[in-house]
Amino acid sequence: MKFNVLIVDDEKNIREGLAKALEMDGYGTLLAKDGTDALSVFENNEIDLVISDLKMPNMSGEDLLKKISSSTPSIPVIILTGHGTIEAAVQAMHNGAYDFLTKPVNLDRLSLLVKRALSSRELILQYRVLQEELNKSLGKQKYAKIIGKSNAMKKILEVVEQVASSRASILITGESGVGKELVADAIHNLSNRRDNPFIKVHCAALTESLLESELFGHEKGSFTGAVARKRGRFELAHNGSIFLDEIGDINSAGQVKILRVLQEKTFERVGGEETIEVDVRIIAATNRDLKEEIAQGRFREDLYYRLNVVTILVPPLRERKEDIPILTAAFLKEFSAENNRVIEGIDSKAINALYSYSWPGNIRELRNCIESAVVLAKGNIIEPDDLPPAIYSANEKNYIKINVGMDMAMAEKQIIQATLHSLGGNKSKTAEMLGIGRKTLHRKIEEYGIE
Template identity: 60%
Template sequence: MKRSILIVDDEKNIRSGLAMAMELDGYETLTAEDGSAAWALMGKKDVDLVITDLRMPNLSGGELLKRISSAYPRLPVIILTGHGTIETAVEAMRGGAIDFFTKPVDLDRLSLVVKKALSTTDLYAEHEKLKAEVAALKARNRYDRIVGKSQKMVMLMDTVAQVAPTRASVLITGESGVGKELVADAIHELSTRSKGPFIKVHCAALSESLLESELFGHEKGSFTGATAQKKGRFELADGGTIFLDEIGEINAATQVKLLRVLQERSFERVGGEKSLTVDVRVVCATNKDLLKEIEKGAFREDLYYRLNVVHLDVPPLRDRKDDIPLLMTSFLTQFTQENNKTIEGFSNAAKKALLAYEWPGNIRELRNCIESSVVLSRSSMIELDDLPPSVGRSDRSAQLSFDVGITLQEAEKQLIISTLVMCGGNKTKAADVLGIGRKTLHRKLQEYQIDEE
């Protein structure tokens, strides 16, 4: 559907000239001779952008701007002014106008400003749509901390909902940063044990000597430094769930004791003789290939099959790129609130770079990237330069080099040709990339005798 532009000026020639220029750019136009007529027209017609003169009878452009800013805060307004009223135009910019032009109007520049303004409006609208989609997904899912609509994530969460109410042990696999701990959280929260304890143990963070004591507890005097009896994580998890992250890191002795807990639901504290019985559901996670660890003799095969009653594999972010816009929006909402900033979306360049990047660190890396960008952003949009260099460079692969000594005209000609090739011959897109109007590009093509094919 064509975008509609309202042109307001008390001089008929200016109104009709601007309308003709905007129509050549593919827009529908409405015209009004003063602010009062424009305001009445806006009550009847949908308008996507307003171009208005400042000095007009009945209702001035400044007063019209105030009404628009109050009633339609997202509607972009461009101010036209004579040379004698530039200070007033600058004041109008402070009042909400996106730009101002002195008469006679530079149509090429106006074309670019209009295009950018409407593109920004589209980005805001897209961001609001994604926010609504994220909210709808969270409302629909019983566990709302995992955001995703890709087929792989829908299938994963369906399986989580099916498995959660059972007693089965679950092994969660996937690369670092994919969100394995969130899947474990969902299993506990959706289970019949959700009101019981949920104890997390990061096995790789504990030394071999400490891990057994942390898991099963110890008696007073059982080793140097054991000054009192201590309950282990399995005792603390009785009636609930224990999550063993990085299960592939546990040593052989602890593997034997863990196998016994899974088989018999009982164990002894380190240095103790009394057997303790617990009712604990075990959920584990690893980024290792445990079958390869078994082949190397580093992991017990019998323990693997006890843990792997249900196997959930969390896909890497590069395999679920449909979810990236939703995740970007969710993290942006979170971090703008946490940092008291007003950022309302991502520029096209930033969004393109975020979608092009492969995310070796998965969701954890994306989350950190968005948080960093929010903190560093100085505008109402996340721009390409706000992204970390490793991410921002992912969409900057096209390069062009010139030999020293060529003329400025020859360099410009090569740049235009290369940009047209990069844009697949799309002149509107090429003009946008080059920062010139479409009419200017056509003039340059004729001037340099560039074959448009």
């Protein structure tokens, strides 16, 4: 990223001297001889930082600073002051200056100060690029809301588009919080049933006695409390889709009944004689391993095969960490709007912390984490300590201490040990990450006696 610095001073030598030094550091420079001149350069160019003298003809540095810090507070302004005008510099800091430099300017200090002032600017610009990427990806999606650019997510979106308009039953599996319900929403919204009902049933919440009447309805007087006829969820979903969430939690009696609807597309209300026929598309989800449930005799194999015409496995977040920045950008946008906060960027240490954490609660946990960070943030940039301690400290564990003059073998041992640990002992990933072969890694593990 090339940054442009606007240098404002009525003395030509100073302007040009500073410009030369900054250009050597790789910055673009624009020059102005007073405040009025500076303002017009500022308005007509992409300026990332302003360095300005205080005393100048026409418009002074003070007035320029006030104008810039009220119109674009995110642009840092560094003030130049002569000897004996420290009070003026302090006043300028009150008015929003980033820092000040005394003349004659020490070029090393200039270089450091500019670099520091622009580091947050860099974060802001990176964040803007991310927001643009997010807007583009949301613009492309007819069903919106599913965010992700990892190959795993792209594949899921392809499958979703492909199967949406068929009638095939779909089973969505994956850990808690990975976005199974979002995938189900996308399937319904993309299907030609989108204008018909999408009925969601949280199966785990239905007690054994409620399940049947909830799903299939009941006739008046069919049991105590059945004061009127009630239509069940399957009937309500006619011509639309039904989402059977946590299907792995349904008991065997319920499983038999659902199997029958799937096979015959008919059922009777509790206490009713009439056979009701429905056209319903079934989407089911579970975070259980249904194969294992079948092996344990807790889930019917025949139902499994009926549901599982198409399976969509949504992988955990730790296996698609590439999605973290764009998801973070989306949640920052959502929660800063909701809380009336202006968030302009996220510190790179904070991003590293998000990368290092393993996210057992997946995207739901990331979303909650970003919500609390937005609420707790002290400034306009999310800093590492705005994140929950468990997540921030996950990143701390990612550093090891290597002293100058330390034994090479000792350093190597530590690097291998720490990397192995952070990857949960996975040797092939460790070898890949460290850029060495698996055999070499094995040899070193043995040599250094790493557990």
